[in-house]
Amino acid sequence: MSDIEKKADALLAEEIKKSQSRMDKFEADKEKTNEEILKTSEWKNAQDARWTELDENIKKLDESIKSVKAPPMSEKEEKAQDYEKFNDSLRYAGMVNAKGIRFDKNELKSHEPFESEEKMMQTNVDVRAGYLTLPPEYIKEVLDQLAHEFSPVRGVARNFRISSNRLQLPSKTARGVFSWVAEAGAIAEDATLTFGLEDIPTHDGMATASVSYQMLRDSAFDLAGYLKQEYMEAWSVGEGTAFVNGTGIGEPEGLMVNADIDHVHSLNAASIPADAYLTTLFTLKEKYANNASWLMRRATLGTAAVLKGGDGQYLAIRFPDRPQFMIAGLPVLQSPDMPAVAALAYPVLLGDFRKGYAVVDQIGSGISITDPFTNKLTGQIDYLWGFSVGGQTIIPEAFRKILVSL
Numbered sequence: 001m002s003d004i005e006k007k008a009d010a011l012l013a014e015e016i017k018k019s020q021s022r023m024d025k026f027e028a029d030k031e032k033t034n035e036e037i038l039k040t041s042e043w044k045n046a047q048d049a050r051w052t053e054l055d056e057n058i059k060k061l062d063e064s065i066k067s068v069k070a071p072p073m074s075e076k077e078e079k080a081q082d083y084e085k086f087n088d089s090l091r092y093a094g095m096v097n098a099k100g101i102r103f104d105k106n107e108l109k110s111h112e113p114f115e116s117e118e119k120m121m122q123t124n125v126d127v128r129a130g131y132l133t134l135p136p137e138y139i140k141e142v143l144d145q146l147a148h149e150f151s152p153v154r155g156v157a158r159n160f161r162i163s164s165n166r167l168q169l170p171s172k173t174a175r176g177v178f179s180w181v182a183e184a185g186a187i188a189e190d191a192t193l194t195f196g197l198e199d200i201p202t203h204d205g206m207a208t209a210s211v212s213y214q215m216l217r218d219s220a221f222d223l224a225g226y227l228k229q230e231y232m233e234a235w236s237v238g239e240g241t242a243f244v245n246g247t248g249i250g251e252p253e254g255l256m257v258n259a260d261i262d263h264v265h266s267l268n269a270a271s272i273p274a275d276a277y278l279t280t281l282f283t284l285k286e287k288y289a290n291n292a293s294w295l296m297r298r299a300t301l302g303t304a305a306v307l308k309g310g311d312g313q314y315l316a317i318r319f320p321d322r323p324q325f326m327i328a329g330l331p332v333l334q335s336p337d338m339p340a341v342a343a344l345a346y347p348v349l350l351g352d353f354r355k356g357y358a359v360v361d362q363i364g365s366g367i368s369i370t371d372p373f374t375n376k377l378t379g380q381i382d383y384l385w386g387f388s389v390g391g392q393t394i395i396p397e398a399f400r401k402i403l404v405s406l
Helices: 003-067 075-089 105-109 213-218 223-245 274-283 298-305
Strands: 115-121 158-162 166-174 194-201 203-212 263-265 293-296 330-334 348-351 357-362 367-371 380-393 399-403
Touching: 158 166, 166 357, 194 357, 194 380, 203 213, 203 223, 223 380, 263 274, 274 348, 274 399, 293 298, 298 330
Parallel strands: 115 203, 158 357, 263 399, 293 330
Antiparallel strands: 166 194, 203 380, 293 348, 348 399, 357 380, 367 380
């Protein structure tokens, strides 16, 4: 064997020895790593066991707490709790001013004038709801002896919700026209198409009520629920009246005060014959007549219901599956705010309310405030409720009125 071969064998043996040494070290490191992984797994299992034990202890503690009955509240504590619930139910937490501070009564008075209604409740005056403080065995219901009738205008009109105190709608005041043009003829510019702007402001309406401390303390009735219901109904009645007869000054503009709505004569000095209803329908443009409704008070509908056409059929009919009366195939809406049938009155309105009348609600304008301080010396707590709403005719040609006259 030559010297070169001997050197090659020696180098190969040395490399094999080094490789074996590296392999042994790798196996040792691998075994050590496995031991660390095993220790970590054992530690995790021990922690999981501790958490499981802790959860079980917490569950046992909760069950023990639930099994312990709280001592019964005294009569005084129950009344205090009811009083606090009553106050909370009448507050409107989101009502703050521009500085993020809750409105107070004086700040509200500093706003632009609004129409208000004030009531006071006392235990010693029956008509002021004093009978609501009778013992619990007394009947816990209030018999509403005033049958509120609400205007249907809001339900059929076009409704908007805005964040400011007025809505501006672009409107078309005159139609565009086109003309025929001969070949190579000049095209005339159309100057008839014009636009305008309908400005609909919102208006504030508010009501206040004063409740005595004694009434709150001794009441056996859900005053919070009753007061909320009562003033919501009062608001519905008030806004419904404004949508029909409002002047537009400090309140919504009513349909019946808009001078641009055309009318049809009934051709009778004291009543509305059947022909007047049909004439009114066919004077309304087709695009409005297709979705139109009649608006009148119930007594007027009563007189229309007994009218008959030339074929002997009643003018107003009512189908078994529909609650509304129909006149000439169009639904009848009943409103107590419409005028009665009389000479020179407008007791009937026909129109497309969805296109022709707008109701605007200001978002966040509803308020409910409790004031226990102003009249504290007289034993009264004041409550204040308010909303902001607007209403206005936006397309007068969408309506027709019937005038009782020759």
